[in-house]
Amino acid sequence: MAAINKVYSDSSYRSADTLMTLSRMGSFHQTRLSFMRTLLRRFVTENWSFKRAHFDINMQGIGAAVYSAIGPINTYSLVAFANDLPPEKRSDRVIATEWDATFTLYDGVPSNAEIERLRKTIPLQEAGRVSERELSLSRANRSIRLWDHVVSALAKGHQPDEDLVAAVGYLMRTTAVYGSGKFGVADREVLSGRPECRGPFQVEMMTVYLIRTFVMDLVEHLAKLHSPRTAVRLHPKSRRSFGIGNSTGLGMAPFLVNHPMLINNWIMAKEEALLRVRSVEKASKKEICVFLNLVPRVIQSVKDWRSEHPIQLNKLGALKSDLVDLKDYLAKFDFHIQFPWQRLLDWSEKKLSLEGQEQLISLILEPYSELVDGLAECMDADESKGFRIDGQMTIETLIKICSDIYGWALDIDWSKEDANARAWYVSEEKLEPRLGERFCENIADYEQPLQPGRDAARMFADLRSSNSHSTTASFLLKHPEHRHIVRRCQLAAKYPYAEVRGNTIDAQMMPIDLLRAKLSFFGAGHFDPRSDRWIRINMFRGAPFPHELQTDYRDDWPFPLLEEI
Amino acid sequence: MSYSLGEYEDLCKKAARGSGMHWGQAEEVGKAARGLSTYGLDDGRLIVTAIKCFNEENALWLGPALCDAGADFKYTVNLPGVVSPALMLPFLQMMLGDKDISLKIDWIGFEGILSSSEFFCLRSEGFTEVGPANIRIKSIEKFVAVNANRCSRVNVDEKALIQLNEFAYKTYAPSTHESRMAGAGAGLNDND
Structure with missing residues (x-):
């Protein structure tokens, strides 16, 4: 008791x-502990290299590609199959049976024979059968609003319309990314001895990160095939502004309820991070500076956040107003008092909406990589221990x-x-x-x-x-x-x-x-609910691409840079 | 057909539920199926047999009950008349938890040693017996297997797979227009 x-x-x-x-x-x-950020941080600190091992896609957009991520011990390859999907078959729902592109993350580098084996099964997704060499199973559809526009603009030698790119934010939306034994891919236990796979959803995040790279290459490749003499590539800054969309339905809700120990560990890690920062008695100049520099960046990010759903519009309205209040409050806030972060949180609990309170929590963790980042190691769970x-x-x-x-x-x-x-x-x-x-x-x-x-x-x-x-x-x-x-x-x-x-x-x-x-x-x-049970998001928007990780990486990549505004 | 252990566990859980068990019991069937398959001891046939004759003599009932209650097995425990006796093993293993002991288990035609993380079969011809069997369990000092084989896949027997899917299917609601409209993304333009 x-x-x-x-x-x-x-x-x-x-x-x-x-x-x-x-x-x-x-x-x-x-937050700093989010799984996408953990993944990229590992890529940088362990000096991972990346290679486009295979790329064979025709003018209709049909073909295959392989992208390898090479770590200190293991190599993982995204095997992508591009398709020319008739528009009437394009649907993000689970009940769809064909997609614009299908993917698997392969353990190692696939031989040509393995690529041929995968070509027969990966496009079928759940209806195919995969082996233990396949670590994830995923599919994506093109954004109709943006795909043709970008291909056509690049083919003509122009950059795409910035406002349109900002409004959509991605060229393809994944509609499912399955891992952890689902539909026959390798069980989590098979990989849990590998440091890069131990954290939650690292295999799935790696899949999505490489999909983003593939999609950007694909759109530039198709522009070049359409008009070899005039085509240009995307400007690097514009390229980074593309993430990968994701349509998420009801499957994720049961996951949260079905994995109580895992969810506890995610939240506990975040709460421990928060506790550590709340317990900082005196904030250093540098820490205050990191925080204050992020405030206008998060204000801009919220301005860029588009949604037409009334519930999200209300929440966004409250968040925008919260951020104005926060800015005003910070203008007179004395950071030299004891436990400044705790004081800020105390204020936020009285004055801000839930959106605003949770946004502030995300922000105050940012200056404290040393206090926070190691907690990412505590976010997995051996769920068998809670069964008896x-x-x-x-x-x-x-x-x-x-x-x-x-x-x-x-x-x-x-x-x-x-x-x-x-x-x-x-x-x-x-x-x-x-x-x-x-x-x-x-x-x-x-x-x-x-x-x-x-x-x-x-x-x-x-x-x-x-x-x-x-x-x-x-x-x-x-x-x-x-x-x-x-x-x-x-x-x-x-x-x-x-x-x-x-x-x-x-x-x-x-x-x-x-x-x-x-x-x-x-x-x-940039959560964008389409109904009470259907949400669209953007993943890896603003993140450096593989070839930029060693030269142009900043850990706060989810926040837009002020010069980008 | 080669299944991941997670996929197989989920199928067996749904099959158990579809056969009429409560969800909590079905979860235990899934864990038992996975537990046996980890050692390559079942390909679905044992589970199908046990699901079909689930009652209070069945290991799928007795195993969880024994696991709940706990026992130290200092003295030999006799469990008479157990149906599908092999399915007691994953529950006994679960019961051991982190305990630093092993259990010697036998019934006619079977003898094996089980620790919290390992299993070693000394005599196996009676392993797949449906029973009822008289099981004897006694604790022994911690046993460490050398080169214990673990499986990360299960090749499900074709006939068992059909039966498991038939049971699992009973947990799926028939498709209706109302149901289709209850799915995420229904009625929305998702081609934009």
Whole structure:
């Protein structure tokens, strides 16, 4: 019991009840610990080299290419297959069956025979079969708004329209990047002994980073094929302003709920980073300077953030106003007081929206690479360790844990339709994850276990009618239907940020909040929801390309440079 | 067909759920399937058999129950009449956790030693018996296997794969217009 109390009385970190609400998770921003930044930092510090090992693509845009990333020990190759997709087949949804380009990250450098093997299976994506040499599986579609414009402009010898590039931000959108054993690619355990793969989603981030390089080469290549005499390449500065888009749907929400230990470790690392910075008694001139220089850059980044979704527009409006307030406050803020960052945060909690508060957290971590960056090593998880149920735990203790973690859910009247209006399920149609209306569709029988709040409330009712001195093991013999939630509950007692504090099946629930939380840890920015369950983002926008990593790398690449404005 | 262990675990979990088990139990079936496959001990056939005859004598029921309760096996424990006895092994291994002991397990035609991270088979002809079998378990000093083979893939038996997919399919909702419109991106222009 002492351990449980400690978690909830420890005021050093923000409490889970504050942090793990859906609305706050839906306001998270990228930080120094985001996975894209961790990846590029490794590339630079370990002096990785890159090679375009193969590039054979015709005028119609059909062909294959291989890009190798060569590290101190291992080499990884992006194998890309470009396609000439009829427009009517282009869809970002899971149920699509063809794409403009398909990819895999290959372990090593593929031989010609391996490229031919992959040519038969990678374009099929989930419908193909891959081997353990394949570490990821991904696909992307062209941006119709930008692709033809850029090819045509470059072919004519012009640079593309800057405003149009800024409005879209990418030439292709990935619509899925699968790793960790999905659809037969190598399991995470196969790679976890390799330092570059140990951190979360490093294989997937490497895939996307190399896809961006391929896409930029492809667009310049096609321009050259169309008009060899007049074609030009993109200006390096313009080139960097292209990221890779990503369309993300409901699959990411179940991921957050299904990996409680992993999510805890991501958030705990960020909270530890925050705690370290909050504990800085005196900020140095250099640290203050780094922070203050970033403020106008983040203001510009938010100006560039486009969305038409009313919810995001409201949040953006609040964020813009927050940043004006922050700028004004900083103009008179005395950084020479004790614990200046803590003081700033105290102010932000009173004055700023959740978007603004989380943006400020991202900013104050920036000056402190030495305090923060090493925490990236703590963000993976051996999830097998949280699986076993402690059957010796008494019902009394389980009730206490359940009340502590799911108190918010125990206060909900679950007999009301609105409280369980939704149900998460998987469709037979290409196994697409979906969120349906429980009382309007025949889906309840197919419900996935993605509503811990309701499940905890049901368990709680049965716990209350059990002998408080009996054991969890004996309770579960009578109530095997609670095995799932007992496991979650015990795990959440050890990992304070494991569980979302919000009703994932409420009528008003916004799945995009969960998507954004995960995407922020990837390092994504400029979140652009297209509905309550569909979000577009931009990845690696502003990042140096492989050939620039050793000569023109800056660690704060997600923030636009002032001279770029 | 070669499956990743994660993919195979997920398929077995869904198959167990599709066969009528609760989600928490189905998760345990997935873990058991993965656990056995890590040592190359199952290709789906044991799991399919066990799922089909799931009841309180089945290792898929008894294994998690024993794992919950915990035991030190200082003295020999006899578990009579266990159906699909091989599936007790992953749960016993899970129960060992980080404990520095090993377990000697036998039933007619099978004898093996299990630690928290390793498995060594001394006699295997009865390993795939459906049972019911009388299992004996006794703790011994920590056993360290030399050159213990670990598998990172599972070649799922074709017939077992069909059956696992049939069960798993029962967890998928039929496709309807309403359902299609509930998917992410539905009704939106995603070709821009």
